[in-house]
Amino acid sequence: MLDPQSPELKVADYNSALQLTQALEARGDFQYKGIHKLVLIIGDWTEKFVANKILPSAEQLSRELTLDKERVNAYLREMSARQNPPVVKKICMVDYNPTGDSSDGKIASFLRLITVFARPSQTDAGSSHRYVDGVNQTSFSSIQRWVKEKRQFPGKEGFQKWIYDCIDNNKLSETYASSEIGNLFQDNFDVTPVLKQTTINIHLKPVLKKLVDSRILYFYRNENALSPGNRSVFYYNVQDEIIARLDAYKKYLSERIIPELQRIGVLGSFSEQDLQNTRSIAGQVLPFLSPAYGDQKTAVEELLSLIHFEEEEKEKKEKEEKKAKLSELLDYIKSANRLVDLNYLRFRGEPIEEEVKNLIVNHDMIMSADFADKKGLYVFVLHKDCINGAVETAKRVFAATGNDSEIRVLAKMNIRDMMESREASSQFEKLEYSSLFKYLPFITRFFRSLFGNNVVHRFEAEEIRARLASEQNKKILEARTKVAQEEKVKLAERRVKDREAAEATAKARAAAAVANSDSNAPPRSSGLSSEQEAEIKRNLSAVLDVIDHAWGQDELPDREYLLQALGGDMDENTLINFLKKNAKKEIHSFMVRNQEEQYSFPILISRRFLKKNGKALLDKAKRIVDEQKNAGMPEQEKFDFYISFEDFLNRTLPKI
Numbered sequence: 001m002l003d004p005q006s007p008e009l010k011v012a013d014y015n016s017a018l019q020l021t022q023a024l025e026a027r028g029d030f031q032y033k034g035i036h037k038l039v040l041i042i043g044d045w046t047e048k049f050v051a052n053k054i055l056p057s058a059e060q061l062s063r064e065l066t067l068d069k070e071r072v073n074a075y076l077r078e079m080s081a082r083q084n085p086p087v088v089k090k091i092c093m094v095d096y097n098p099t100g101d102s103s104d105g106k107i108a109s110f111l112r113l114i115t116v117f118a119r120p121s122q123t124d125a126g127s128s129h130r131y132v133d134g135v136n137q138t139s140f141s142s143i144q145r146w147v148k149e150k151r152q153f154p155g156k157e158g159f160q161k162w163i164y165d166c167i168d169n170n171k172l173s174e175t176y177a178s179s180e181i182g183n184l185f186q187d188n189f190d191v192t193p194v195l196k197q198t199t200i201n202i203h204l205k206p207v208l209k210k211l212v213d214s215r216i217l218y219f220y221r222n223e224n225a226l227s228p229g230n231r232s233v234f235y236y237n238v239q240d241e242i243i244a245r246l247d248a249y250k251k252y253l254s255e256r257i258i259p260e261l262q263r264i265g266v267l268g269s270f271s272e273q274d275l276q277n278t279r280s281i282a283g284q285v286l287p288f289l290s291p292a293y294g295d296q297k298t299a300v301e302e303l304l305s306l307i308h309f310e311e312e313e314k315e316k317k318e319k320e321e322k323k324a325k326l327s328e329l330l331d332y333i334k335s336a337n338r339l340v341d342l343n344y345l346r347f348r349g350e351p352i353e354e355e356v357k358n359l360i361v362n363h364d365m366i367m368s369a370d371f372a373d374k375k376g377l378y379v380f381v382l383h384k385d386c387i388n389g390a391v392e393t394a395k396r397v398f399a400a401t402g403n404d405s406e407i408r409v410l411a412k413m414n415i416r417d418m419m420e421s422r423e424a425s426s427q428f429e430k431l432e433y434s435s436l437f438k439y440l441p442f443i444t445r446f447f448r449s450l451f452g453n454n455v456v457h458r459f460e461a462e463e464i465r466a467r468l469a470s471e472q473n474k475k476i477l478e479a480r481t482k483v484a485q486e487e488k489v490k491l492a493e494r495r496v497k498d499r500e501a502a503e504a505t506a507k508a509r510a511a512a513a514v515a516n517s518d519s520n521a522p523p524r525s526s527g528l529s530s531e532q533e534a535e536i537k538r539n540l541s542a543v544l545d546v547i548d549h550a551w552g553q554d555e556l557p558d559r560e561y562l563l564q565a566l567g568g569d570m571d572e573n574t575l576i577n578f579l580k581k582n583a584k585k586e587i588h589s590f591m592v593r594n595q596e597e598q599y600s601f602p603i604l605i606s607r608r609f610l611k612k613n614g615k616a617l618l619d620k621a622k623r624i625v626d627e628q629k630n631a632g633m634p635e636q637e638k639f640d641f642y643i644s645f646e647d648f649l650n651r652t653l654p655k656i
Contacts, residue, residue, distance in 0.1 A: 002136075002206055004129040008198050010085040014043075014122045017087040021079075034067055035075045041065060042088055043119040049131060053138070055091060055116035076117060081195060089118045089128035092203045094139035094184050105152025111142055113184050132202055139203070140210040143181060147216050147236065156244050163248040164256075172295040172302075173227065175245075177217050178208055178234035208234060218242065222301055226291050230298045233305075242309050249303040250278055253285065257296055261288055279307050325352070326359050333366070333381060337389035339406055342379040369412040370476050371405065377479035380409045387415050391428055404435035408468065432461070439464045503549065540582050544606045547587065551609055558601040590648035594640045603645075607656060614653045621646040 002009070012020070021039045024032035041064050045056045056064075062072040079087040097112040118131040154162065166172050173179055185204045190196040211217040218237040225231045235242055254275060261267040266288045275281060282304050289297040325347055333340050342357050360381060361368045368381045382390050394406035411432055419425045433456045440448075440456065456464070546565050550557040557565075562575060579587060588610065589602035610617070621642045628639040 002129055002133050002202060004127055006129075006202070008202050009089075009128045009132060010126055011089050011120050011124075011128050012083065012085050012087050013126060014120070017119070020083075020087060032075070032078075034065055034071075035079075038065055038072065038075055039079070039087065039119055042117050043121065046118045046131065047121060049118070049134065053134060055093075055118050055131065055135065057114055057116050061117070077189060077191070080117065081189065081191065085126070087119070089120065089131065090187075090189050091116050091118055091128070091132055091135045092139075092185050092187050092199055093135045094142050094207075096142060105150055107143075107146060107151070107180055107184065110146050110150050111184055113187060115187055115189055133206075136203060136206050136210070139207050140214075143184075143207065143211065144214065144216055147211075151236070153238070153241055153244075156247075159241075159244055160248040160251065163245065164252060167252060167295045167299050170227075170294040172298055173229040176234050177236045178204075178232065179229075181208065181211075181234075220305060222298070222305060224301055225298050226294070227298070230295070233302065239309070239313075242306065243313055246303065246306045246310055249299050249306070252296075252299060253282060253303065257285060257289070257293075257300065261285065278310065279304065282307070322356060322359070325356055326363075329356070329360060330363065330365065330383070333360070334383040334385060336383075337386045338393040339380045339382050339390055339409055342381055343376075367413045367415070367418070369409050371409050371412070372472065372475035372479040373405070377476060377483060382410075382413060382415075384418060387418055388424065391415070391424075391431070395431055398431070398435055402438075404438075407432055407435045408472070411465070412469075412472075436461055436464045439468065536582055540586060543579075543583065544586060544608065547604055547606050548609045551605060551613075556599075557604050558599070559604070560601060562604070588648075588652055590644060592641050592644045595637055598637060599641070610649075610652065611656050614649060614656065618646065618649045618653065621649060 011017075017039060018036070021032075021036040025034070025036045038061060041061060042056060045054070049055055058069065058073055058076060061076075062069045065072060076088065076090070080090040093114045093116050094111050095114050097110060116135065118128055120126070120128050120131065124130060153159065163172075163175060166175050182200075182204055185199055187196075187199055190199055208217065208219075212219045212234070215237050218235045220233055222231050222233055235245065258267060258270070258281075262269070267285070270281065282300050286297070286300050286304070289300060291297065329345065329347060329352065332345075342352075342360065345352055347356075357379070360366055361379070365384050366381050367384060368379060371378045371380055390406070390410060394410055397406055398404050410428070416425045416428060419428065436456045440460065543562070546562060547557050550561060550565075555561070559572060559575060563572060586607050587604055588607060589604050591602050592599040624642045625639065625646055628634040628642070
């Protein structure tokens, strides 16, 4: 907001202003004839501002003063720009253009800048804050109305072409809302850079802030931008337009930037799946974009800042899809009019996700119960409007086959509490008692059957229910344990496959590094091209990956380990030459004392691994050395390795 005490809002003392203009008009050359009356007229308008919110323009003042417009403009420049502090305050106001054609939706066709003037009275204490702030509110209201009612988006294709052209010409800032609105505040009275900056500070910035606070504009800072004009980023806060900008940046990245970086050998190829991960791709590309890339670099930075919109939009669509899927599945469960097993429930032929299953189970209109038998674990669900239908189905199944599983599941759901009438609840209780008859002891069933008394008494039912519940809980626990073990095995297998794939990729990259390294190639300082330097850097990274992976697996890599890991695609001399020329600062080595036969070659370790894990390695080495020193029967080989390792770390870590 505007600071009332800002020097940019100060004006000359009222009495001093009148004396100055009287003195100017009293000069004998008549150069300032009428200037004193001009100040009085502006003062009169200013006093009425509180009531009508209107300040005079140069045209209005010219008519009232009966002087030509050029002379009035000259007087206004004299009083507003050449005096410090100014006698009259120049104020920029954005208002509707009644004569413009607003059919194209462009801001310049609908809004116009009107320069007005104020002469604050003695009660304003030498500040024009009240009038500048009031006019800014008018400007804000005008722009707000244009955005909501008249502004037209150029269309996705036209917008994308515009974005492309601006990036190519390093004019990306012209696509910001702040640039379009800022063009309205270009005032002819601002004849110096200081005056132009004053207009920006007391008019444009406060209006932009009001637009951001009212969510008309979306704002964020891009501190990494090279150009100051790209650091304060304002977009129209329209979700579809921001997504369209994001799509334009993504297409520019994949169609222009990535192919160029691939052409010079900085980037490798990407699969379609890789390109779908915008955040990852942009993060990989950005380090290779130097300031020389200009707005291409800025576009990728903004892409990373905007990617959350895409992720939120994707999440929103997923929620909508899940909501639609849930609604359709609930309709199916309701239409089934019986118990439904979630394990066999399908959505358009595909199994449903665990998250959707949980949504179904936890829905207000759904009752659920787990059930297990020798075949496996089941999750049954029932719509609350289908209780009577489920009972009838369970009754028919029991009468036809003697299978009482559905009756057991319904009882576990406590459907008696949900039944509309006492009679229906009583009927289900009779059905349940009838199904419990077969769980009575054999002798009891035999004698009751002889006399046609196939009933279960209430006290017997309670005992049978408790026994069946205990057995069922045991089966469910066993089934869940079995499922968890199967998932654990699958997860372990998947991790092994991922690790093997990562190792294979690292070996392939390292092999390519050595294969592409010429043993007779000049050092980097001999004038290697940027493409060759990038290739060497990438290949060296692959070798470092092999070494770091070995230490991560508690293995000790040396030159033989590297040769074996690289698949034998190069000889020892080629590998040593590559490491000497390109890895002096990135790979350290140490020998193990007294163990030449066991450790014939130096052990290799990367600088980055030491930087990340050096302290932990040193603590481990010290601990093991102390243990071996105090052991009754120390392991000489282990002691020699860790005492050598500790000495190496003590010498190396302080230099990293």
